[in-house]
Amino acid sequence: MDICFDSFTAEAIAVRFGLNLANTVGCSKIEVNSDSVEVVNALSQGYSSSVASSIIDDCYFMSLGFSHVIYDHCNRERNRVAHELAKLARFSSPRVWMDNAPDEVIPLLVNDATLLMNE
Structure with a gap:
């Protein structure tokens, strides 16, 4: 994003990008997670x-x-994975990864997968 004046708009733009990506790769069932209650409520209400x-x-x-x-x-x-990716995005050019995650987030992904398996 070139300019974004508030976090709500930034989060909404990120969700729109994710929905577009999910559609492009052919997903039919998705779960959108956000740390913004306001964005989740707005999306749920449409x-x-x-x-x-x-x-x-x-x-x-x-x-x-x-x-x-x-x-x-x-x-x-x-x-934490989304937070780390957001930090990386601030200092690098945009990129999309499908199969191989950036090295910086692999430990966080492993941790998330472990937590899910233990639930």
């Missing part, structure tokens, strides 16, 4: 009166193309 309302509308209409969508609030402690 409506927002914020400055990002058009982005929330985009997300709503994009979500209609999936057979199953879950929007879930995920606190920052459970969202």
Whole structure:
């Protein structure tokens, strides 16, 4: 993003990007996690009166193309991979990875997978 004045808009843009990516690779069932309760609520309701309302509308209409969508609030402690990726994105050019994660996040992904297996 070139300019973004608030975190709500940044998070909504990130969700729109993720929905577009999921659609591009052919996903039909998705779960969207965000550490912003406000964004999760707006996405779940399909409506927002914020400055990002058009982005929330985009997300709503994009979500209609999936057979199953879950929007879930995920606190920052459970969202360490996304946090690390956001830090990396600040200082590198945009990239998409499908099979091989950046080396910096592999330990965090392993930790997340371990936690999931133990639930």
